Amino acid sequence: MILELPVIFLLPTQLDSDELHELEEKIPTLTYDINEAEVILGKVSRKQRALFELRKLKLHTEEVDPAEQRSRDASRSPPARPAKRIRLSTPAAAGGSSDIDSDTASEAEIQRRLEGPVASITTSPATIKVVKLAWLTDCLEAKKLLPLEEYIVYEGRKLCSSSSSSSPAPVSSRPSTPQTTPGKTGEEILRRAISDAPSFRPGSSHRYKSSYSSTSSQHRRDRPHPLSKPPALLHQTTSEHDIDANLPPIPCFLSTTYSCQRPTPPDPPNSDFIQQLLKIRTARTLQGDKIGVRAYSSAIATVAAYPHPFQSPQEVARLPGCGTKIALLFQEFRESGVVSEAYQGEADPQLRVLSLFYNIWGVAETTAREFYNRGWRDLDDVVEHGWDGLTRVQQIGVKFYDEFLEKIPRREVEQIADKILEHANGIEEGWEMVVVGGYRRGKAESGDVDVVLSHRDERATDRFVERIVLSLEGEGWITHTLSISTANSERGQVPVAWKGDDRSSRRGVGFDTLDKALVVWQDPRWDKGKGKGGKKKRNENLHRRVDIIISPWKTAGCAVLGWTSGTTFQRDLRRYCKKEKGLKFDSSGIRNRRDGRWVDLESDERGMPAPSMEVAEKRVFEGLGLEWREPRERCTW
Structure with a gap:
């Protein structure tokens, strides 16, 4: 039974990525534009917190008395009758054709005819209700809609719309309509007619559309949604219609x-468009928009997996996770070669500063915003005003800022990996290695070096990470140790336990559950002769970021899989395991969510361990019911 839910905007506050995704799948009427919402749902229990969240989202309201509002709503609701028809006085445009070819039209007809090449009209409720998340869960449990009254935290009347819905559509996309009254265009009259119609309520046919503007602000909330349909608002020429009639079938x-079920190559045919989407996603990250980041990540993964160059916006709109929003962005990209939202993000002074701070190793987006709010605008400000307050890792990130941003070519990645394996086998014979991360996915250059080391004797892997770091430090290869974790050894080298809701391991995405060392690497070999003025030469080899991960052999396949695949691939793999298999995937192993037992997918039917880490990884795919994907097919950006 599908519940007839109102249009809902979901607050990301106190919800992690997995919870957001699960809730979104349960809300067929979800909108990513807060101005379209009738109900704003979230983990909010106090009116003051609700007001804070609304202000943060640039939605200004005044509180209304719930009883008074219900009375007003009742008085506005007309008795059941055919849809009211509104008389329009819209003369024909030049050339004798009329923008609206009848002087009367229903609200739905007005909406349909207003849909131009790019812009769409979105009406928003005059009032909104901030409602406890428990209302949705109780409705789903009861399998019926429950009254809102007991769950309402705040009810308010909108004073003005945020920029995301009030921004005008690009001038070039608007129909040329003669004015009928001073200062009023035919389109504006239609907009006014819709907003004044008391019986009009956004229906499912246009619920997810958002007004698009080439001057979109950083507070836009329109996002792609998997339920979006190929939109009628995208204008087609005759030639485009012919193209769409012959589009290749969706693979x-x-x-x-689940992107873990798709082949996603490192060089997709629509990579130029993906670069634009990546810039928008980065802006969303810096703004702390978790929902937007995940939504754009899903869309990017879909576009990257599509094996054909896009020919039309309609081709984009039909893909899962894309819909109207991404189709409109592609339409703009096709016409101008750029996406204005991506360009504006790069041009925004605040986002430029946030990006500068975010690129400091050890500084996340939250810390970057803290730096900005303190009035800092460059690295000199950080050093001058906040050096003593930085963590040691952040100080190292500032010190080697430019060097860490330099990409590492594949040949250098291999040289670093060979040296690590050489030292491992110098301590104890029998170590094997897989170079993971972007290198294994086929990238020409990497941001850092990730290696997984394993040994068939489990006694050898116990706390080995400390020994190899000391060995490499002794010869000068490691100049700084950022962090060392022996979490797996401390657990007895068993997969991380599943603790019900599993909140303890969500933040680390499984990466903190294996023994590992995050270090700064520098080749100690250089010409140590005298420089100019007789001064001793300094080592000019670049400092590199290197991660050394240690896994016991019995779960090395999970470690290699977890550390090889792209971020969205990993996210969807965990989601697939949970939803489809009742399992918890982690780079330290797999657990059954029912009883918490370790599930061994890497040994054969006789209980014999895999002959190599790569074979173990393939067995994990097979055991999870997934088609094997080569590392180069997991480039979900």
């Missing part, structure tokens, strides 16, 4: 929402 692997 069967794109029918799934």
Whole structure:
């Protein structure tokens, strides 16, 4: 039974990525534009907190008395009758054709005819209700809609719309309509007619559309949604219609929402458009928009997996996770070569500063915003005003800022990995290694070096990470140790336990559950002769970021899989395991969510361990019911 839910905006406050995704799947009427919402749902229990969240989202309201509002709503609701028809006085445009070819039209007809090449009209409720998340869960449990009254935290009347819905559509996209009254265009009259119609309520046919503007602000909330349909608002020429009639079929692997079930190559045919989407996602990250980051990540993963160059916006809109928003962005990209939202993000002074701070190793987006709010605008400000307050890791990140941003070519990655393996086998014979991360996915250059080391004797892997760091430090290869974790050894080298809701391991995405060392690497070999003025030469080899991960052999396949795949691939792999298999995937192993037992997918039917880490990884795919994907097919950006 599908509940007839109102239009809902979901607050990301106190919800992690997995919870957000699960809730979004349960809300068929979800909108990513807060101005379209009738109900704002979230983990909010106090009116003051609700007001704070609304202000943060640039939605200004005044509180209304719930009883008074219900009375007003009742008085406005007309008795059941055919849809009211509104008389329009819209003369024909030049050339004798009329923008609206009848002087009367229903609200739905007005909406349909207003849909131009790019812009769409979105009406928003005059009032909104901030409601406890428990209302949705109780409705789903009861399998019926429950009254809102007991769950309402705050009810308010909108004073003005945020920039995301009030921004005008690009001038070039608007129909040329003669004025009928001073200062009023035909389109504006239609907008006014819709907003004044008491019986009009946004229906599901246009609920997810958002007004698009080439001057979108950083507070836009329109996002792609998997339920979006190929939109009628995208204007087509005759030639485009012919193209769409002959579009290639959507590959069967794109029918799934799990990117771990798709081949995603490192060089997709629409990579130029993906670069624009990546810039927008980065801006969303810096703004702390978790929902937007995840939504754009899903769309990017879908576009990256699509094996054909896009020919039209309608081709984009039909793909899962894309819909109207991404189709409109592609339409702009096709016409101008850039996406204005991506360009504006790069031009925004605040986002430029946030990006500068975010690129400091050890500084996350939250810390970057803290730095900005303190009035700091460059690295000199950080050093001058906040050096003593930085963590040691952040100080190292500032010190080697430019060097860490330099990409590492594949040949250098291999040289670093060879040296690590040489030292491992110098301590104890029998170590094997897989170079993971972007290198294994086929990238020409990497941001850092990630290696997984394993040994068939489990006694050898116990606390080995400390020994190899000391060995490499002794020869000068490691100049700084950022952090060392022996979490797996301390657990007895067993997969991390599943603790019910599993909140303890969500933040680390499984990466903190294995023994590992995050270090700064520098080749100690250089010409140590005298420089100019007789001064001793300094080592000019670049400092590099290196991660050394240690895994016991019995779960090395999970470690290699977890550390090889792209971020969205990993996210969807964990989601797939939870939703489809009742399992918890972690780079330290797999647990059954029912009883918490370790599930061994890497040994054969006789209980014999895998002959190599790569074979163990393939067995994990097979055991999870997933088609094997080469590392180069996991580039979900």
